[in-house]
Amino acid sequence: MLERLEELRARAIAEMEAAGDKAALESWRLAYLGRKGALTILLRSIGALPPEERRAAGAAGNQVKTDLETALERKRAALEAAARSTGEPPLDITLPGRAPTLGGLHPTTLMLRQICRAFTALGFQVVEGPEVEWDYYNFEALNIPKDHPARDMWSTFWMDFQNKAGERPMLLRTHTSPMQIRVMERARPPIRVVIPGRCYRYEATDATHESIFFQVEGLAVDQGITMADLKGTLYEFARRLFGPERRVRFRCDYFPFVEPGVEMAIDCFACGGSGCRLCSGSGWIEIMGAGMVHPKVLERVGYDPQVYTGFAFGLGLERIAMLQWGINDIRLFYSNDLRFLKQFKGVGQ
Ligand code: PHE
Numbered sequence: 001m002l003e004r005l006e007e008l009r010a011r012a013i014a015e016m017e018a019a020g021d022k023a024a025l026e027s028w029r030l031a032y033l034g035r036k037g038a039l040t041i042l043l044r045s046i047g048a049l050p051p052e053e054r055r056a057a058g059a060a061g062n063q064v065k066t067d068l069e070t071a072l073e074r075k076r077a078a079l080e081a082a083a084r085s086t087g088e089p090p091l092d093i094t095l096p097g098r099a100p101t102l103g104g105l106h107p108t109t110l111m112l113r114q115i116c117r118a119f120t121a122l123g124f125q126v127v128e129g130p131e132v133e134w135d136y137y138n139f140e141a142l143n144i145p146k147d148h149p150a151r152d153m154w155s156t157f158w159m160d161f162q163n164k165a166g167e168r169p170m171l172l173r174t175h176t177s178p179m180q181i182r183v184m185e186r187a188r189p190p191i192r193v194v195i196p197g198r199c200y201r202y203e204a205t206d207a208t209h210e211s212i213f214f215q216v217e218g219l220a221v222d223q224g225i226t227m228a229d230l231k232g233t234l235y236e237f238a239r240r241l242f243g244p245e246r247r248v249r250f251r252c253d254y255f256p257f258v259e260p261g262v263e264m265a266i267d268c269f270a271c272g273g274s275g276c277r278l279c280s281g282s283g284w285i286e287i288m289g290a291g292m293v294h295p296k297v298l299e300r301v302g303y304d305p306q307v308y309t310g311f312a313f314g315l316g317l318e319r320i321a322m323l324q325w326g327i328n329d330i331r332l333f334y335s336n337d338l339r340f341l342k343q344f345k346g347v348g349q
Contacts, residue, residue: 001061136169143296155201189303194219230262242269250264287323
């Protein structure tokens with residue numbers, strides 16, 4: 001073993017002499033001192049020697065290793081000195097590096113987080129649900145039976161699959177309201193949830209309509225919840241998102257799964273209510289539909305409407321984002337135009 005070590009030392013030193021540049025020196029280092037280098041392998045085999053030889057071999061082996069490492073350092077310094085004297089430019093550490101391009105969050109994500117944060121601060125939990133939904137949850141359980149005209153409001157993507165009756169019972173959800181039912185089926189009051197999610201409608205797209213969009217649904221059910229709770233909660237939400245000076249307006253509207261149903265508007269933050277293009281001259285901007293959960297809906301999930309009441313609301317996320325950031329075409333959201341998306345880099349989350 002001692003001989004083999006000496007032999008390796010001689011060979012290594014000779015080869016090192018021959019290394020003419022940094023790259024050659026590095027291959028030399030790998031060949032001898034690297035993890036799979038000749039010396040490393042030889043040193044490893046010392047463990048297998050008979051005990052009486054092991055001590056001496058170990059000591060000699062370590063000595064060879066130290067010698068080679070010292071020689072390597074010396075050689076490295078010599079090569080560097082030579083390079084300097086021949087005028088080879090040294091490593092220029094003042095040269096700026098290439099900045100890695102950092103992505104940003106999509107405006108939909110930014111808005112989704114803002115809205116969820118406003119509601120979680122008010123005690124709501126965030127839950128999510130399926131985008132492919134049963135007719136039952138999307139319509140039936142929400143008090144929209146088969147021939148109800150309200151179905152016409154939602155041009156719908158149906159799944160191909162048929163049930164035994166030859167009906168197509170599944171669709172891409174047209175709103176997030178089916179999650180009201182799913183949540184109530186699984187939980188017992190008190191319930192306070194918001195449900196953000198993608199929805200689908202068979203729309204002719206234009207500046208304000210897309211066939212894929214996001215909604216945020218809200219639901220609160222408990223004993224003694226009244227319309228005052230609905231108004232207070234949504235008012236607070238509007239102020240958190242659009243500024244503390246906002247005023248709100250509730251007007252009657254119709255949704256089959258609430259009674260009474262309302263549409264909520266905020267006073268136009270662009271003109272302060274005097275009428276401008278943003279609010280189409282009315283001074284008000286509609287931001288969501290809402291209402292008290294219909295007794296029939298409560299009954300359907302086994303809640304006694306004499307004991308429990310609740311309110312629900314649903315808003316179109318892109319619409320809120322368009323208002324917030326002055327975006328004039330909803331199609332911009334999902335057309336992946338970097339000129340659009342880049343403008344949201346660094347927008348507060
Ligand atoms: N789901 C309704 C829509 O898509 C909005 C809504 C939700 C209205 C909850 C009332 C209560 O238009």
